[in-house]
Amino acid sequence: MSTDILYIWSSSPALSLAIWLVLIVTVLYLGRPHAHQLLRGTGRAVYGSARVAARSIRQLEQRVRERNRDVLLAMGREATEKAIEREFSRVHTLVARDLSQYPKLHRKLADTLQKVEADYHATTEDAPLAPAWAEVVDTLAALPRSGDPAMVKILDNIQEAVETSHQQTLAAYQKSSNERHRILNAMQPAWRALGTTMTKVQETITGLDERAKTIDRHMATYESMRKAEDKAVHALTASSVTQFFIASLVLVIAAFGGIINFHLIALPMSEMVGGASYIGSVRTSDIAALVIIMVEITMGLFLLEALQITRLFPMIGSLDDRMRKRMAIAAFTILVIFAAIEASLAYMRDLLALDREALAQSLAGAAIVEDKFRWVPSIGQLVLGFVLPFALAFVAIPLEAFVHSLRTVLGLVVVGALRTLRLAVRLGGGMANHLSKMLVNLYDIFVMVPLSIERLIKQYRAEAGQRRDDTAGEGRPSKAARRRQRNDEADDLAVDTREA
Numbered sequence: 001m002s003t004d005i006l007y008i009w010s011s012s013p014a015l016s017l018a019i020w021l022v023l024i025v026t027v028l029y030l031g032r033p034h035a036h037q038l039l040r041g042t043g044r045a046v047y048g049s050a051r052v053a054a055r056s057i058r059q060l061e062q063r064v065r066e067r068n069r070d071v072l073l074a075m076g077r078e079a080t081e082k083a084i085e086r087e088f089s090r091v092h093t094l095v096a097r098d099l100s101q102y103p104k105l106h107r108k109l110a111d112t113l114q115k116v117e118a119d120y121h122a123t124t125e126d127a128p129l130a131p132a133w134a135e136v137v138d139t140l141a142a143l144p145r146s147g148d149p150a151m152v153k154i155l156d157n158i159q160e161a162v163e164t165s166h167q168q169t170l171a172a173y174q175k176s177s178n179e180r181h182r183i184l185n186a187m188q189p190a191w192r193a194l195g196t197t198m199t200k201v202q203e204t205i206t207g208l209d210e211r212a213k214t215i216d217r218h219m220a221t222y223e224s225m226r227k228a229e230d231k232a233v234h235a236l237t238a239s240s241v242t243q244f245f246i247a248s249l250v251l252v253i254a255a256f257g258g259i260i261n262f263h264l265i266a267l268p269m270s271e272m273v274g275g276a277s278y279i280g281s282v283r284t285s286d287i288a289a290l291v292i293i294m295v296e297i298t299m300g301l302f303l304l305e306a307l308q309i310t311r312l313f314p315m316i317g318s319l320d321d322r323m324r325k326r327m328a329i330a331a332f333t334i335l336v337i338f339a340a341i342e343a344s345l346a347y348m349r350d351l352l353a354l355d356r357e358a359l360a361q362s363l364a365g366a367a368i369v370e371d372k373f374r375w376v377p378s379i380g381q382l383v384l385g386f387v388l389p390f391a392l393a394f395v396a397i398p399l400e401a402f403v404h405s406l407r408t409v410l411g412l413v414v415v416g417a418l419r420t421l422r423l424a425v426r427l428g429g430g431m432a433n434h435l436s437k438m439l440v441n442l443y444d445i446f447v448m449v450p451l452s453i454e455r456l457i458k459q460y461r462a463e464a465g466q467r468r469d470d471t472a473g474e475g476r477p478s479k480a481a482r483r484r485q486r487n488d489e490a491d492d493l494a495v496d497t498r499e500a
Contacts, residue, residue, distance in 0.1 A: 036440050073233065077225050297393065304397065
């Protein structure tokens with residue numbers, strides 16, 4: 001059928017093909033304005049639609065970004081308020097514990113200082129002079145004793161009196177020195193008590209100073225959040241992303257712990273509820289084991305919520321202290337009961353495994369060998385079954401961090417997706433516009449022969465018109481020149497409009 005078309009005009013394929021080519025080029029040339037308008041209109045329509053869509057996506061992205069910013073600042077302000085409240089509580093505890101005893105401490109310090117001062121003054125009282133009569137005694141001893149006996153007796157009496165006075169003065173000096181040493185020795189406990197008291201006061205003041213610096217730092221952060229500064233938003237974003245990854249890692253670890261816990265109790269549960277019972281396509285024993293694990297995690301959530309460690313359930317946090325205390329005791333009791341059940345199931349699992357091993361050995365005809373240290377894995381499974389529920393109970397803490405940071409991470413993901421979509425839409429619109437121009441130029445390639453002829457005719461007419469205008473001597477531009485000028489102005493206006 002396709003080859004018959006070639007022979008419509010002539011029996012020669014080349015001549016027929018040439019005629020078809022001429023006809024096609026002629027039709028394309030005649031439909032060139034309409035084809036150009038269709039291509040350019042389509043390209044501009046796609047480009048304009050893409051710009052409108054990109055503008056709408058940008059507005060949506062801006063609203064999502066502002067919403068994320070508000071949520072981040074609200075979460076940051078709430079966390080900072082809690083931190084400031086906690087620091088003030090610590091300062092109150094420090095003041096109530098240490099500084100409430102300050103009057104008593106001050107009185108103790110004053111008494112100690114008064115005692116030390118009195119002892120110091122007692123040690124600085126005028127002491128008897130040290131005996132300096134040794135030279136006098138030596139001089140009297142060196143005097144000659146020959147001669148008048150009365151003079152000799154007088155000299156001996158004088159020497160004896162001087163020596164007696166010297167001994168008495170020396171004894172008084174030694175007594176005074178001993179008394180000073182005793183007083184100074186008694187001052188040592190007072191000095192030590194004074195040093196200890198001053199160290200305690202210094203530690204208290206240092207603790208208050210550190211708390212004050214921490215409160216100032218939190219207040220600066222809170223002020224930055226209140227002013228909605230960019231650095232505060234960036235810090236909160238980085239903190240939320242970090243918390244998200246850390247919480248995800250801990251939750252993955254907890255999931256592995258839950259899997260281990262499940263396998264620890266799944267086998268004995270099949271013995272309790274029946275291994276041949278199914279709910280749908282899942283065994284009832286597996287569902288029972290999962291229910292036990294989920295109940296343990298739930299009790300852990302309630303316990304930490306009642307202790308106000310987590311804030312996942314505002315209703316529990318709004319209860320009075322007495323009710324929350326009762327709730328915490330109930331949750332902890334249930335958790336202990338389930339931990340004991342799990343421990344017994346874990347021990348039962350070890351017994352079942354031991355029975356199955358013995359049965360396999362008896363069926364194989366081998367003698368049953370009892371391991372001496374078979375109790376070690378039994379105790380290990382027993383302890384593991386009791387500890388794992390309490391470990392899973394603390395999953396509430398990373399779960400709270402994950403939930404709070406997930407909102408920020410999802411907001412960032414949505415903003416990134418909207419930005420990528422906006423760029424893709426703008427890129428698609430630009431490509432459609434350029435593609436329409438390429439198709440227009442490609443269309444002209446097929447009709448370049450008649451276009452060249454048309455261009456030569458127009459050039460000839462323009463030159464002829466120019467010559468007539470020159471002959472007429474008029475200074476006005478020719479019609480062709482004015483038309484080209486108007487076309488250029490229209491093109492410039494179109495370009496300016498597109499740029500705007």
